[in-house]
Amino acid sequence: MNIKRIMSHLIVLCAVLILIVAISVFHIRDNYTVVAENLYVGDAYNNEEIQYALPIRRTLPACDRRLVPENMPFISDMLSFPELTKDELTSRSSLVIRGVITGVSYPFFVEDEFGHRQLFTEYYVEVREILRGETFTSEIAVRLQGGVTESFIHLVDCSPEFNIGEEYLLFLTIPTGEQFDTFGYYYYYLTLGPQSVFQHVLSVSREVEHFSYGEYDSFVQYGRVIHDVLGFSELKMEIERINNVIPVPTAQDLRQKSADAVMGNVERGVLTMSDDELEELIYEILNQRSTSRVVLVD
Secondary structure, X not given: OHHHXXXXXXXXXXXXXXXXXXXXXXXXXXXXXXXXXXXXXHHHHOOOOOOOOOOOEOOOOOOOHHXXXXXXXXXXXXXXXXXXXXXXXXXXXXXXXXXXXXXXXXXXXXXXXXXXXXXXXXXXXXXXXXXXXXXXXXEEEEEEEOEEOOOOEXXXXXXXXXXXXXXXXXXXXXXXXXXXXXXXXXXXXXXXXXXXXXXXXXXXXXXXXXXXXXXXXXXXXXXXXXXXXXXXXXXXXHHHHHHHHOOOOOHHHHHHHHHHHHHHHHHHXXXXXXXXXXXXXHHHHHOOOOOOEEEEOO
């Protein structure tokens, strides 16, 4: 009798524990979804009609552009960006991390609802330290325009070339629902092209008075708009100072900045359009809901 009673108690206890675990899992999942909706665009993120695939990760490093045959068809784009200070770059970024490149995807297309396609490549980064914003995984994807396939090349001249195994300081932003944004998993863009990438270096600092030398943990900017070698501890303090006065921009904040830029261009005469056209364009920017999807390269 005692054995049967003990067994019945154990069964009840196990059932209670299973119920508690199940409730906790659903609670965590619901909280994660809420965060995702706030960070990205909830309507598109939860749209079950959107079909998407995950980019395929390479087992080897990305193709070296210098080794590509000269007769291979290619497209070349030159993108230009305004020069930003460190403070401006930080304030525009939704995430700033120190991390190591762990891998790269095969190039893939993103196709919008009208059938237009754009080629992208994703680099994967192991997050070592978060300096601004937050992320929910220890490894993130950074999406760059262009790529090298087996049959053609799409080069973006100013796009940085990451080296697997090397460490970088990255200033990143989130998708806002523009034409070639996709939803269903987390990835980031560079905030402002190569200016957003700082490569880790060990420079030598000299103490003149004591005639001693030592390694100095520092970074250099990929685009070299900022020509100085920047010490990491000083960079970190500057980013923390911006964090204290300027909140991390959300997707809606970024859309508002785009709308403000359009209105400024109209006021300066850079863009010419009627009031109705401007109103329609601003509405589209502020209510962007991309339905693009990833299409893997054959």
